[in-house]
Amino acid sequence: MLTIPARRVPRRELPPFLLRKRVSLKLDTTFFVGAYTKVFLKLRGLTLDDLEFRIPDGPKAGVVSFCRDADFDPENPDVMLCIGYEPGTYLFQVVDTSTNIVMAEQKFTVTTDWSDEQAGPSLSFTGISESFVSAPAWGGGPAGPQNVNVLPATGTRRLAILLIDTADGRYSADVPTLDGIRTRWMDETINGVSVGGNLVSARQYYREVSYGNFDLSADIFGPVSLPNNWNTYFDTTAGKVGWPLTALGQAAITAGDSVINYNNYDTIIFVSEQATGSMNAWPYGWGGTFTTAEGNKSLALISMPREWGAGFRADRSVRATVIHELGHNLGLGDQYKPDAGRNVGNWDPMNTEDNLPHFSLAHRMMLGWVQPGWLKTYNFANGGTPVSETITLHPIEAGAPPTGRQSGIEVRLADGWNYYVEYRAGQSTHVGDRNLDTNNAVLVTDVDSSPGDAPISRPIILRVPNDSDGDGSVLVNGLDYRETDTTDPTFPTDFKMSTSGINGTKADVRVEYGVNSRPDPAIRPWPASPDRQWQSPDIEVQNARNLADPANWFNVPWAGNPNTVIARVKNNGNLAAPNVRVEFYVKNFNVGGAPETPLTADMQTIPAGGTVSFQTTWNPPGNGHYCLIVRIPGYFLPGPPPVIEMSVFNNQAQSNYDRFISASASPASREITFVEVGNPYDKPTRVFVRPGQSNPLYRTYVEHTSLTLEPGETRKVKVMFEYDHTNLFKTPVSLGKTSSYDTTDRRQDPRVNPDLLIKKFRSVPNRVGLAAFIDDPNETPPHAVELLSGAQVEVVTGRKTRFDYFYLDGRIGGRVVEDTVSRQPTGVSRGKVLLIFRNDDEPDKPQVVYEEAKLDWDGRFVAKVTEKAENIRFQTVQGYYVPALDFGDAYSAILERR
Incomplete structure (x- = not known):
């Protein structure tokens, strides 16, 4: 759709009715590529509905989200500016829609400069960005071999080798010299270097070790130039020389954006020129979600020095290091640490x-x-x-x-x-x-x-x-x-x-x-399934809401209400296990390192080969999101002689829980949570938060993509989610590893129809994965990030609802309607209402009774006060709308019994 540029009119020439109206805005001036910020407004004589927010240079500069979160203040309204993918100086405009006149504007700069190593930049992203996948521990399960195909690597891994340099260390401009560099790196990686009569390369290695199931391809690009000196992008402190600093990944991705289509690659290898004083990068592997001209892409990264295996560390080879670092890209960890005395x-x-x-x-x-x-x-x-x-x-x-x-x-x-x-x-x-x-x-x-x-x-x-x-x-x-x-x-x-x-x-x-006769009480860790990456298959949370609607709320805690935590423990041994103690703990929603709070434990006997459900009660406060841990203390049968369980490696599991409804309305809601990040080491170190999501109709916000934490320190990172299908019309949107869709130019790919995308994905939950990776501070310098932990959030959308009225007058009744500006709101005829009767005489042990009420064709319901509610001498009653598909949930007011 063609937008006519807004007009700039001196204030003295404004139409008289606009002279009484003013807009002022508060906006910082410099932002990192892919970050986000709120733009706060002061309005006189105008409302947000009277205004349009424009960035004339389009999505390369940024886009505006109108979704509102719980922090929205009508007296001090805001919109969210999501920064684009190309550095430069741009204009943010506030335009009166009735006249197309600019009421306020401000310049802002997009850059890849970032100097704060304590807290990395923020990130907002759309599209499909693959989350890190945790490998199942049990593989084929009891009936077959374990560890089979849990990190599948088949087909071709597509590498982009990108030559990068900095202001104090540029590549030679001599064409034969550059051609020699390109040839050496392509030979080591793909074409082969003659060794003992064989052509040896990383590609040849992977072909033979995978029996032809896995291959490599590569293209080489550059050099491209980063604007600042080498020490802007690499550490120079003792023990960490050549370690990539926070800005390097996105800065190098951005520098390569003009020459690389990131749809075509899975791993980007940065080959950096040495800086003045012979400073070289150290090999390092990591990854994340990055902002590109093709949309937000999930990419694996490797940083290596141009001189590796030549003038710098001539005892090593490019091919061997690429093989090792690609192993990390495929999900494998280092096997040389910690030193156990029998490493492989x-x-x-x-x-x-x-x-x-x-x-x-x-x-x-x-x-x-x-x-x-x-x-x-x-x-x-x-x-x-x-x-x-x-x-x-x-x-x-x-x-x-x-x-x-x-x-x-x-x-x-x-x-x-x-x-x-x-x-x-x-x-x-x-x-x-x-x-x-x-x-x-x-x-x-x-x-x-x-x-x-x-x-x-x-x-x-x-x-x-x-x-x-x-x-x-x-x-x-x-x-x-x-x-x-x-x-x-x-x-x-x-x-x-x-x-x-x-x-x-x-x-x-x-x-x-010989024959083994020992007990082995065991519980399985995550993942429960591909859709439940950070939950154990043996831990389940039950409550009145998910029992009323298991299809949509299975295993989702209900904050502010009683929950039952069930842990299914199996005795894998052929000897009975009497008096097995199972301990339950809870901690804040986290991606590793958060402190635990104990819940009550349970003790039962598990027969040989049997499975028993252990349980505890849990009343989570209404303002939190959580992780549950189940732990079986080391088990043994008293002697003589004492019989020790077969393994202590299967005695712990945990599950992270969070689910949101981004209610669609005008505007839609932006949901907020916090994920806790901790440092379990006894030295300061850096933690990366690597996000991904599965649905292109949503946008996810992460407050910091990295943090440097002191020993034992934990910090909370704000994470936000919103449903906004209009992203498809604002900015390039990635549809996964191999494609993206720029709906700002609908002629770009006539096979793609945004309406079909909306229809396909609207009813599908958005699964947001948050994996934390940590640098091992005992390794100098670290050469790859290690998985710390992870969490998953499920986000769905539905039309916003509310209780039009709710009453207690002998009977209980009310009406659930769509939350619209209409004077005659539409009743919601699908779903059900849970009536929550409470007696809080003992706040630590509240008595709660739930009763279901059915909705009629116009969202109305009437119910009696049941005998169960009378038996607890209820003091208050509240209605909760358990939403049907395509609707959001809602709470009524809390009514006191007279």
């Missing part, structure tokens, strides 16, 4: 990448490259009959095993805790596994795949501990690994794996184990 070392590139070892078996399973049918599984956690069996292993490097062989063995110790056995024999045609510590050997690893908050107590993958005869975790012909379980009532219970027949093409592994 040169058996996995997430520990030591220099010699290009292949990923170990558990990592290949997680990435979806080793298939369940390739594995032999033993579930000793559930007892059974004694085992004495020989398995023939095929080299893990060689892909699918032939008939009669397996690629690996999984030994289940407890849910989420397994031993893995693989045969490693480097192949002459490969670029990886050519420098193993011991080639042609069987590797036995100990894998705890349960998620752990930072600081983690152990890496996911370790070598098994040295056994009684010193054979260790790397076995050649004639060696074995053995354990004796002295805590089992059927002691001794021996577990032994012995190797023979290793000949370069196969290895024979004999597995021997």
Whole structure:
């Protein structure tokens, strides 16, 4: 739609009726790309409905949101300015709609400069921006191998290599020199460097280690120039030299916006020129949601120095470091820390990448490259009959095993805790596994795949501990690994794996184990499902609202009302577990590091193989959003001898809860919550808040995208959500990794119809993921962020409602209507009303009774005071509208009993 530019008219020439009207505005002058700010207005003789807010330069400068939040003050009204993607100086205008005359205007500047390392810039974003996915701990579950395909990596990972420089360290302008730099980086990453007669590259490595399931592509761009000196974007303090500062990610993305279409890439590798004084970046991997000309994009980032593997750290190679950092992009963590004395070392590139070892078996399973049918599984956690069996292993490097062989063995110790056995024999045609510590050997690893908050107590993958005869975790012909379980009532219970027949093409592994008889009370951590990433499948919250409407309110706490927390605990052992104690805790809605408050505990007996529901009551205050933790203290049966549970790795779970309705009205509502971020380390460090969302019709706001926190410090970050389908007509909107839609130019893609998008997504909840990543302050400098924790918010929209009236006069009645400006509001005929009767004589233990009332065709309802309500001697009654699809909820006034 064509907008006629507003007219600037000197005040003395204004029409007489406008002379009595004034607009003044309060707006800061400088903003970071993608940030947001409220513009506060003082109006005389005008209302917001009389005005239009314009940014003549369009979405590259910013867009305006008219949604209103709980902080909106009619006496001091505001609109939200969402900053755009291109640095520059722009104009914000307030225009009288009746005359198209500018009533007030102010310039503002968009920049990628940011100097506050204590608190990063804000971010508002629209579109579909992929959230971080937490890997399920249990993989295939009890019936099959665990850890299978929990971080699927298939297809082609698209890399953009972006050469960046700074004001005090520009790239050479010499064309042959630049061509040489581009060639070296493309060769190391994609085309190959000749090593021992083979062309070696990160691409070749990933092709072979994934058996052809995963590939890399890359294009190289630049150089592009950042406007400031090197120390604006990289740390120069001792121990952190080359560490990227807060501004680097968005600044480099913005610098590359003119040459890169970010729809076409998943990972951006920043290759920076060294600064004056030979200052170089240090390799570092992270990611987030960034503001681009294609919309807000979820991108993985890697920062590396141009001289890596040449003039700077000539002992390292670009290809090996890219392999390791891409492992982080795929969701894998470092395996070299903390030092447990049995880290995997040169058996996995997430520990030591220099010699290009292949990923170990558990990592290949997680990435979806080793298939369940390739594995032999033993579930000793559930007892059974004694085992004495020989398995023939095929080299893990060689892909699918032939008939009669397996690629690996999984030994289940407890849910989420397994031993893995693989045969490693480097192949002459490969670029990886050519420098193993011991080639042609069987590797036995100990894998705890349960998620752990930072600081983690152990890496996911370790070598098994040295056994009684010193054979260790790397076995050649004639060696074995053995354990004796002295805590089992059927002691001794021996577990032994012995190797023979290793000949370069196969290895024979004999597995021997006795019957296990121990209890194992267990609860599963997150995720419950792809749609419930940060909730446990074994924790459920019940209350009157979600029992009345389970389809829309399942597992959603009801603040200000009694809730029952249920934890379903399974005894995975084949020995009964009497007097299991389950403890419940609550903490503020958080992404890691928040303090806990205990609720009451529950104690019950769990039969062997059985599942029992433990529960507690919880009355959350009406102004909070929460996280629930369920913990089983280390369990044992008293002796003699005492019988210790099989695993303590499955004794804790937690769930974050938050759900909002962004009510559509004129204007729509903007909902507010706070997410708590904490630092669990004993040193100051930086935490990133990485957001994402699933629905392009919503906008999400995050107050700070990073924070530097003192030891043990926690801070709250404001997060806001709004439904506003008009975003589709204001600004480029990302529809995911591979596409975006610029509805400001509807000719751009005639196949896309915004009305179809609105119809498709309006009734679909927006799932906002908030993952926190933290720098390990004990690593100098940190080279990748670590997952701290996460939370998810579900946001839906519906027409705003209200109680037109509500009365208590012998009977209880009222009417629910749409909240519109109409003098004759429309009654709401769908949904139901919950009547809440309360007696607060004992504030710590309020008595509450709920009764349902049905709505008639015009939103009216009438109900009797029930016997249950009379029995508690209710003092007050309130109505709550449980909304039907496409409506928002509403509370009535609280009426006192006369």
